[in-house]
Amino acid sequence: MVGVSPKIAPSMLSSDFANLAAEAKRMIDLGANWLHMDIMDGHFVPNLTIGAPVIESLRKHTNAYLDCHLMVTNPMDYVDQMAKAGASGFTFHVEVAKENWQELVKKIKSTGMRPGVALKPGTPVEQVYPLVEGTDPVEMVLVMTVEPGFGGQMFMPNMMDKVRALRNKYPTLDIEVDGGLGPSTIDAAAAAGANCIVAGSSVFGAPEPGDVISLLRASVEKAQPST
Ligand SMILES: O=C(CO)[C@@H](O)[C@H](O)COP(=O)(O)O
Numbered sequence: 001m002v003g004v005s006p007k008i009a010p011s012m013l014s015s016d017f018a019n020l021a022a023e024a025k026r027m028i029d030l031g032a033n034w035l036h037m038d039i040m041d042g043h044f045v046p047n048l049t050i051g052a053p054v055i056e057s058l059r060k061h062t063n064a065y066l067d068c069h070l071m072v073t074n075p076m077d078y079v080d081q082m083a084k085a086g087a088s089g090f091t092f093h094v095e096v097a098k099e100n101w102q103e104l105v106k107k108i109k110s111t112g113m114r115p116g117v118a119l120k121p122g123t124p125v126e127q128v129y130p131l132v133e134g135t136d137p138v139e140m141v142l143v144m145t146v147e148p149g150f151g152g153q154m155f156m157p158n159m160m161d162k163v164r165a166l167r168n169k170y171p172t173l174d175i176e177v178d179g180g181l182g183p184s185t186i187d188a189a190a191a192a193g194a195n196c197i198v199a200g201s202s203v204f205g206a207p208e209p210g211d212v213i214s215l216l217r218a219s220v221e222k223a224q225p226s227t
C-alpha cells in the first residue's frame, strides 16, 4: 500500500478536559501521531463538546497535528475560526455538505488546513466518491464506526465493507476509522485497509495507554506491511 502510513489519533473527548494540555502532551509522548478533536454543536449530534476557543488554547501548548472532526450542521461557519485557532485537519460530514462541498473544500484548503470528509453509519459510501475524485479532492475519508455524538460506544464491524471499498478504489488515500476502536477491534479495521485510527476510551481507559497506542500501530503495520 504505497503512500499511506499509520496515524494513531487518541480522541481527546475521553481525556480530562480540565488538564487538556497535559493530556495532549502525554499522548504525544506515548507515541500518538495526531490528536483527534471532536467538535460538536448540539444540533448535528445530541451533545456539545468543544469549539475554536479550546483549540486555540491547546495550540499554545502543542505543535501536534490537531485532527478536527466537525460534527456540526453548518461546517462552513467554522472554517475561518478553526483555521485561526490552529486546527490542522478539518473533517466535515458529507450529510450536511451535499450542496456546497466543492466550495467548502476550496475554502478549507485556502486556509492551509487539510480537508477530510466523514460519513455516518447509515450513509452509503458512494456518497463520498465525488469528493475524493473532484478537482479539489478531500485528503481523508473518516468512516464512522459508531453513531456520532459520544465516546465509549460499540464498534460496528459491518462498516468495514465501506473501508474495504474505499481502500480498493483509492490505494493511497488516508482512511480513518472512528468509534469503538481498541485492541479487540483494530485487526478488523486494519485488515479492511484503515490507516488512521481514532481511539478514545480504549486509550484513556487503559492502565498503560502507551501499550494500546503501540498495539494499534502494530496492527496497521502488520496488515499493510508496505506502508
Ligand atoms: O467522533 C467520535 C464520537 O462521535 C469519536 O471520535 C469518539 O470520541 C471515539 O471514542 P471511542 O469510541 O474511541 O471511545
Ligand SMILES: [Fe+2]
Pocket: 011, 036, 037, 038, 069, 178, 198
Ligand atoms: Fe471523532
